Amino acid sequence: TTAPTMVSRLLLLFFVAIGYGSVSLVGAFQPSPSVVACKSAPFQSHSSFSNQQPARACVSLDMMPITGQEADWMGHSVDDLLATSSFWMAKQYATSPEPIHTAFSVATFLPQPFWLLMILFPKAQLTKKIMGGLEIPLLCCLVHFFIVATSIGEPGATAPLAEFNNVFDPAGDPQNAFMGMVSNYPNFVAEEWSHVLTWDLFVGRWIWIDGLRREIFTAPAVLFANLIGPPGLLIHWITCTISGKEIFESSEKSEIENL
Template structure:
């Protein structure tokens, strides 16, 4: 079951990423990405994985040590839960960046590689977006 959940984690998030990157101006993209619930599928997977390994996860996160976290992530359950955690939070950050970029009218061609970077290396994508957004003010209605 762990292998299956690991395998589908990105698949349940991929359609949302595709909308934000490939169809950023489509009215349905903004409606769909406007809901914070788009992160629900990977969150449910994360919850299932953590619930199934709760006795291993709780000690590693309640009193974290490098060795304890390393050991947890070195298990199939820990690695799959970590992956689901990454996917959920990267999607939430990507969603925020997408919505914020629409308000600032940041060109979609500039946002596409930033969102791709966020998928691959979440914190670096966030850093790049935070730097880029300083160059674009929020557009206000006249």
């Protein structure tokens, strides 16, 4: 294994550890023991469900007196109670009226295995078979379209469009205007996030294919295309220059000019 390849793989593993370590899927569906001891416990069918968390009108386990029915309740093992509440929360999550929340997660994690293939195994037949076509980018486009279509059907859907004028007002403050939209419109954030991730994947795939066609080392460029987008393309340009190859061959430019 060459040194650049090893460095790229180490960077990738670091990114995976940071990205996935910050997301606790177990924590999303398993409340703490203090929540299990709540009088408005998750397995009561009338408990409200907001932001994927059960109502918490309760005190912690060590503060609540254990008497009567509560003593029978506490006779169960914590593992049993957690398993029951986890099932309840998973069911509520799946049936909650927040499809955009779920689509946001899909848009975030769906592309990641395919990035791994292009970075770690760029010449593998499996990678070529899966990423050689546009099926995966188009699937990401469908997720983005779902977020847009669902957002349109909700109250106040057109409000971000009205404020978009402030973002493109050269006499104003575009950055603050955009930050205001991010703070006030969660659906707009979901749309922009899936938008960015989809185009990152599209460009990363182009870099990977260009590397295969012209035998250019693309792992760092594809990695950074995933991490921070445009710098990945700049790294590919630098790699091409170091390799003595243009990022866009003159013959290709001539073909386009003659179209």
